[in-house]
Amino acid sequence: MAGPPRLFVDAAGLAAGQTVALTGGQTHYLAHVLRRRPGDPVRVFNGHDGEWLARLEGLSGRGGSARLDRRTRPQPPPAASPWLCFALVKRGPLDLIAGKATELGCTRLIPVTTRFTDMPRLSIGRLRVQAVEAAEQCGRLTVPAVDEPVGLAERLTDWPAERSLIVCAERGAAPPLTTVAAALAGRPAALLIGPEGGFSPEELDALRKLDFAHLCHLGPRVLRAETAAIAALACWQAVAGDWADGRTEPAADAPF
Numbered sequence: 001m002a003g004p005p006r007l008f009v010d011a012a013g014l015a016a017g018q019t020v021a022l023t024g025g026q027t028h029y030l031a032h033v034l035r036r037r038p039g040d041p042v043r044v045f046n047g048h049d050g051e052w053l054a055r056l057e058g059l060s061g062r063g064g065s066a067r068l069d070r071r072t073r074p075q076p077p078p079a080a081s082p083w084l085c086f087a088l089v090k091r092g093p094l095d096l097i098a099g100k101a102t103e104l105g106c107t108r109l110i111p112v113t114t115r116f117t118d119m120p121r122l123s124i125g126r127l128r129v130q131a132v133e134a135a136e137q138c139g140r141l142t143v144p145a146v147d148e149p150v151g152l153a154e155r156l157t158d159w160p161a162e163r164s165l166i167v168c169a170e171r172g173a174a175p176p177l178t179t180v181a182a183a184l185a186g187r188p189a190a191l192l193i194g195p196e197g198g199f200s201p202e203e204l205d206a207l208r209k210l211d212f213a214h215l216c217h218l219g220p221r222v223l224r225a226e227t228a229a230i231a232a233l234a235c236w237q238a239v240a241g242d243w244a245d246g247r248t249e250p251a252a253d254a255p256f
Helices: 024-033 091-103 124-138 152-157 177-184 201-208 225-239
Strands: 006-008 019-022 041-045 051-060 063-073 083-087 108-113 164-168 189-193 213-216
Touching: 006 124, 019 024, 019 051, 024 051, 024 063, 041 063, 083 091, 083 225, 091 108, 091 124, 091 225, 108 124, 108 152, 164 177, 164 201, 164 225, 177 213, 177 225, 189 225, 201 213
Parallel strands: 006 041, 083 108, 083 189, 164 189, 164 213
Antiparallel strands: 019 063, 041 051, 051 063
């Protein structure tokens, strides 16, 4: 993206003249990768108060700071964006899912375990870092929430009844995702992606009995878990999400 680099900051109530802290990782990236110096412009956002133009003040290996100048993009109202519920996979594909789901507008990442889950060594902090970096890159003004992993059955016991769960199933009769997405357009929804081994027959039977669950398929080919997650989110956004309705956030190329 053209213009000053974008940074997510963990600060509340952004306002003109405020100084916000930068992490050591951010200052290392700015100073040693982008060759930025004190006085150079950056753009910052915290997920609540829009995007701000700021000037770097201090850069060191332990952190730094930037002083806010003016707001360049207002925070949009909350949108009915999809959640992504996904079975855990290996670290590389997991990183890909977190980053691409963020780019595709997902507002909540919900890792779960299933019968055929090959349980990796999971770092929720790492997933959050992937989501933050993707949000900085793609221009969105929010960062998706990342849940702690739990078993699928446990997660569904307190599922919000108003949010439809679209189950991307690789076996059994089901309509295509495009049909399901068109029927549920305008309603809160979450997409559920299984593990590499797929859902067990018992899991699919249990899902079919849930009033809020809708089974669908993703075409004639068996997709890897990360491919299925990306394809399902893209399909949902194109048919029932912000690709169909236009921008839900102000344009990212506001003049500076």
